[in-house]
Amino acid sequence: MPDGSLPLALTMGDPAGIGPEITAGAWRAMRQGTTPFAVLGDAGLIGRHDVPVREITTIAQAAEVFAHAVPVLPVGLQAPVHAGQPDSGNAHAITTSIARAVELARNRQAAGVVTNPISKIVLKKAGFAYPGHTEYLAALCNVPGREVMMLACPELRVVPVTIHVSLRRALDELDTSAIIAATRTTHAALQRDFGIATPRIAIAGLNPHAGEDGSMGTEEQTIIAPAIAALRADGMDISGPWPPDTMFTPPARARYDVAMCMYHDQALIPLKTIDMTQGVNTTLGLPIIRTSPDHGTAFDIAGRGVADPSSLVAALHMAMRMAKHRNRS
Numbered sequence: 003m004p005d006g007s008l009p010l011a012l013t014m015g016d017p018a019g020i021g022p023e024i025t026a027g028a029w030r031a032m033r034q035g036t037t038p039f040a041v042l043g044d045a046g047l048i049g050r051h052d053v054p055v056r057e058i059t060t061i062a063q064a065a066e067v068f069a070h071a072v073p074v075l076p077v078g079l080q081a082p083v084h085a086g087q088p089d090s091g092n093a094h095a096i097t098t099s100i101a102r103a104v105e106l107a108r109n110r111q112a113a114g115v116v117t118n119p120i121s122k123i124v125l126k127k128a129g130f131a132y133p134g135h136t137e138y139l140a141a142l143c144n145v146p147g148r149e150v151m152m153l154a155c156p157e158l159r160v161v162p163v164t165i166h167v168s169l170r171r172a173l174d175e176l177d178t179s180a181i182i183a184a185t186r187t188t189h190a191a192l193q194r195d196f197g198i199a200t201p202r203i204a205i206a207g208l209n210p211h212a213g214e215d216g217s218m219g220t221e222e223q224t225i226i227a228p229a230i231a232a233l234r235a236d237g238m239d240i241s242g243p244w245p246p247d248t249m250f251t252p253p254a255r256a257r258y259d260v261a262m263c264m265y266h267d268q269a270l271i272p273l274k275t276i277d278m279t280q281g282v283n284t285t286l287g288l289p290i291i292r293t294s295p296d297h298g299t300a301f302d303i304a305g306r307g308v309a310d311p312s313s314l315v316a317a318l319h320m321a322m323r324m325a326k327h328r329n330r331s
């Protein structure tokens with residue numbers, strides 16, 4: 003069976019966050035469609051949100067069950083779950099769910115992995131060694147350091163070259179080779195997983211006004227321009243370095259397929275401001291497909307039944323589209 007018709011593996015995320023209720027909401031929205039998923043988590047927890055749930059023993063059973071109930075491959079919890087009150091006691095279950103989902107995708111039993119949100123600090127307190135999914139997934143796939151985070155909504159795609167580090171450390175980490183590596187990975191993924199034959203890539207500056215000829219910082223000249231030259235020499239359609247404050251306006255966005263940004267918030271602020279409900283986070287550079295909603299655990303509203311499942315639905319649909327593109331390439 004081609005990967006595009008396999009079910010997706012959906013991780014549990016933090017059980018005290020909005021993961022269980024957006025999972026139930028996504029199933030309601032998608033049950034009659036052609037994108038089945040199986041949850042690696044706790045059936046009782048999802049059943050709290052007024053949806054039928056069925057435990058399955060292999061992910062192959064998901065497609066048949068999906069129209070009638072949320073298919074769940076059980077992953078046992080270690081601590082009781084109270085919505086909105088995260089507990090590091092469940093860290094092992096959270097990370098096991100991710101590891102098993104990756105295994106299913108790597109064994110070609112799942113079309114890809116879609117992750118529900120985790121709390122970085124909850125896992126860190128339990129000794130988890132990774133800043134987020136992105137880095138953990140790369141380790142699980144034996145490609146540490148090759149991971150690239152891309153967020154996408156219908157209006158914009160953005161890639162932060164430096165990811166889950168302090169702003170001070172991001173400035174230290176930013177170098178020509180990091181920009182070149184992230185851009186090459188992004189270019190290849192846009193072709194392979196998104197069907198864009200000749201991606202137009204815009205590179206952001208770092209400083210106000212992109213440095214204005216070195217009068218407000220020299221990183222554009224010393225770090226970014228050499229990366230642009232090397233990428234153009236590879237034959238890519240590269241523009242920049244663009245002043246970051248104007249490169250996300252609607253006319254500017256129309257001129258590129260992806261914006262390479264120098265640090266986390268330079269990328270994520272415009273994306274989430276433009277469209278938090280349809281935004282999807284995807285990890286490029288892995289041997290598997292991985293997407294996720296663009297939002298976090300939203301502990302402040304968890305359990306109230308008000309969480310919007312739209313971003314998770316968009317993540318599930320994007321993962322399936324990517325799997326189908328990858329199969330055709």
Ligand SMILES: NC(=O)C1=CN([C@@H]2O[C@H](COP(=O)(O)OP(=O)(O)OC[C@H]3O[C@@H](n4cnc5c(N)ncnc54)[C@H](O)[C@@H]3O)[C@@H](O)[C@H]2O)C=CC1
Pocket residue numbers: 020024118119120121122123135283294295296297298299300301302303308309310311312313
């Ligand atoms: N992919 C992932 O696993 C991600 C995890 N996080 C984690 O989430 C935790 C909370 O992070 P925050 O910065 O508070 O961001 P957040 O996205 O969880 O919440 C920000 C605001 O948006 C609201 N919100 C988020 N998703 C919503 C939804 N589906 N429907 C309605 N309202 C929604 C929340 O109620 C809150 O007011 C952190 O521990 C962070 O590490 C954050 C981003 C992504």
Ligand SMILES: NCC(=O)COP(=O)(O)O
Pocket residue numbers: 133134135136137270283294
């Ligand atoms: N701000 C994006 C984010 O935190 C998502 O990280 P990850 O868990 O997908 O690595």
